[in-house]
Amino acid sequence: MDSLTLLWYDYLIFILVLLFSISIGIYFGFFAKNNQSDPSEYLQGKKQMSPLPVAVSLTASSTSVSILLSYSSEAYSFGxxxxLLIFGMIIAYCANKFIYLPVFYSLEIDTVYEYLEKRFDKRARQLASSIFTICCVCFMSMTIYTPALALSAVTGFKLQYIIVGVSCVCIFYTSVGGFKTVIWTDVLQFFVVLASLLTTLGLAVGSSGGFRQMWHKAVTSGRLDIFEFDPNPTRHSSVWIIVIGYSFTFMSITCVDQIFVQKTRSIRNIESASKALIFFTVGHYFIVVVCILLGLAMYAKYWNCDPVSANFIQKPDQLLPYLVMDVGNQIPGVSGIFVSAIFSSSLSLQSAILNCLSGSIYSDFLKPFVGEIPESRILKLTVLGLGVLCTVLAFVIQYLGTLFHIIFTIVGATGGPILGMFTCGLLVPRINSKATFYGTLSGFVICLSIALPATYYQAQSGQNQYLKPISTSCLNQTLRNETTTDQSKSPWLFQISYFYYSVIGTIVTAIVAFFVSCMTQKKNFHVDKNLISPIARFLVEKAPENSGRSPTLNGYLSIGDAFSGGVATWAPAPRGRRDVGSNVGGDMRVEKETFTTEKYVQWV
Structure with missing residues (x-):
């Protein structure tokens, strides 16, 4: 593929975007009136964020390089x-609003995985946090390597220098500025990405004969035949695969993912958080639609000369850069905006992962061992360490070939078991800690046992039989979809669509957890009603009265340092009183109560 030609103004645009990101970090780190020594300020902006910037930040973080490059090529190749992703997004929004968000928002937790310790035990929390950490480190290494590779091809600079330079920018402004820097740089970077996509779309539609011509070619080629109700789970896509599979996938991303929950909990109140979810759903789908239209515009322009089959480019993921090079070279700044957009989406995701991972690792693993070291210093050092680790891994990735596809398969396969773990905890009060641990572990192992071999088989055979028609008549070559692929050698199980991995992981986790819980359940098992989703609290059994005490207690409820299974103990109150509100769970109402420890639960 011919390289893009960047002129001085293209470099200027790219440099200005990086300088703005650095300046935002410097402002919040050294000049803004906030307390960076407070972990709540550093990780969640002291819960004073407004819904709109948080929604834009969520949209920017979810608009990764893979979406920018892959969604357009998906529409070009497969239709x-x-x-139909909008249906999965709406289902995920409703689930988040009514099941997950009310519980997570009301709890005083630094990471979403603290809920698992309160609901189950520390082992469940560390299992989920470990899976999240490993996957995020691998994924962030990919987000460093992929745009660096693109810029290296455009500029001719050495790949190693670009990886180190851009990583240093992201590490600096994230570690110095903390959570508010992540939010506001995401806002800046989102509009850079949006400007680039809309500019490219306008140029592509214009060069292909206008919107009507583009739409006509999409219809006649079958690329808009989207309502296919074939229940076969091995198809590339269908209504059932998209709606069911993406609902679970999007729920695992938006409902129980540490990055998403941390940003949502930074908003002032739960009503504003729910509003931010609506803004995010609209914004994210808008980006998806723009990418789909870019794919259709690509087909309208290249309908008789497929760049992949003609060997102008090596893979479909390079179609969008090729389009920018083709239609934007004559307009000053278009190439610079596009390169800035690629890096903005990468920086946005890297900063979000770094900030959230630092909080997760500190709270779930390091907190018991740091002693008197200030928490803010530990968080910033963790960001620095993670950034260095991911930068080193980015150098390794260039030698691993198909790891890009493998990493995304692992990310999809791990979302289901974690979603199943949280869903069991929130909706099924009788599920205990042992059942949840083994259920999640089973779901994770089974998902990987399907996903990893499937990655190998699909790399060998692919799904070329589902490709939409394309021609290379400009080179007197045959249609790219005339040759169908024989998948008879591939076992049926490994042909299942990757959209269903989250569904499989969630269902396996729930089934195993249910049966293990039935076999290991102890008598008098009770759980704090506040750890159950509001729509399932009617299933919570009322705890028996303790020692004949009346509902008006003069004592305290304590769980010590570890909350396992939600079992609370009651003890007489010592001297001194403290206001705790009018409701201590269930039917027990008190105006004043006394506590001898920092940690307590509300007895149901």
Whole structure:
């Protein structure tokens, strides 16, 4: 593929975007009126964020390089089935609003995995946090390597220098500025990405004969035949695969993912948080639609000369850069905006992962061992250490070939078991800690046992039989979809669509957890009603009265340092009183109560 030609103004645009990101970090780190020594300020902005910037930040973080490059090539090669993603997004929004968000928002937790310790035990918390950490480190290494590779091809600079330089920018402004820096740099970077996509779309539609011509070619080629109700789970896509599979996948991303929950909990109140979820859903789907239209515009322009089959480019993921090079070279600044957009989406995701991972690792693993070291210093050092680790891994990735596909498969396969773990905890009060641990572990192992071999088989055979028609008549070559692939050698299980991995992981986790819980359940098992989703609290059994005490207690409820299974103990109150509100769970109402420890639970 011919390289893009960047002129001085293209470099200027790219440098200005990086300088703005650095300046935001410097402002919040040294000049803004906030307390960076407070972990709540550093990790969640002291819960004073407004819904709109948080929604834009969530959209920017979810608009990764893979979406920018892959969604457009997906529409070009397989059609616009991804228009149906809106149904999965709406289902995920409703689930988040009514099941997950009310519980997570009301708890005083630094990471979403603290809920698992309160609901189950520390082992469950560390299992989920470990899976999240490993996957995020691998994924962030990919987000460092992929745009660096693109810029290296454009500029001719050495890949190693670009990886180190851009990583240093992200590490600096994230570690110095903390959570508010992540939010506001995401806002800046989102509009850079949006400007780039809309500019490219306008140029592509214009060069292909206008919107009507683009739409006509998409219809006649079958790329808008999106309502295919074939229940076969091995298809590339169908209504059932998109709606069911993406609902679970999007729920695992938006409902129980540490990055998403941390940003949502930074908003002032739960009503504003719910509003931010609506803004995010609209914004994210808008980006998806723009990418789909870019794919259709690509087909309208290259319908008789497929760049992949003609060997102008090596893989479909390079179609969008090729399009920018083709239609934008004559307009000053278009190439610079596009390169800035690629790096903005990468920086946005890197900063979000660094900030959230630092909080997760500190709270779930390091907190008992740091002693008197200030928490803010530990958080910043953790960001620095993670950034260095991911930068080193980015150098390794260039030698691993198909790891890009493998990493995304692992990310999809791990979302289901973790979603199953949280869902069991929130909706099934009788599930205990042992059942949840083994259920999640089983779901994780089974998902990987399917996903990893499937990655190998699909790399060998692919799904070329589902490719939409394309021609290379400009080179007197045959249609790219005339040759169908024989998948008879591939076992049926390994042909299942990757959209269903989250569904499989969630269902396996729930089933195993249910049966293990039935076999290991102890008598008099009770759970704090505040750890159960509001729609399932009617299933919570009322705890028996203790020692004949009346509902008006003069004592305290304590769980010590570890909350296992939600079992509370009652003890007489010592001297001194403290206001705790009018409701201590269930039917027990008190106006004043006394506590001898910092940690307590509300007895149901």
């Amino acid at each position: 616009a089935n991804t228009f």
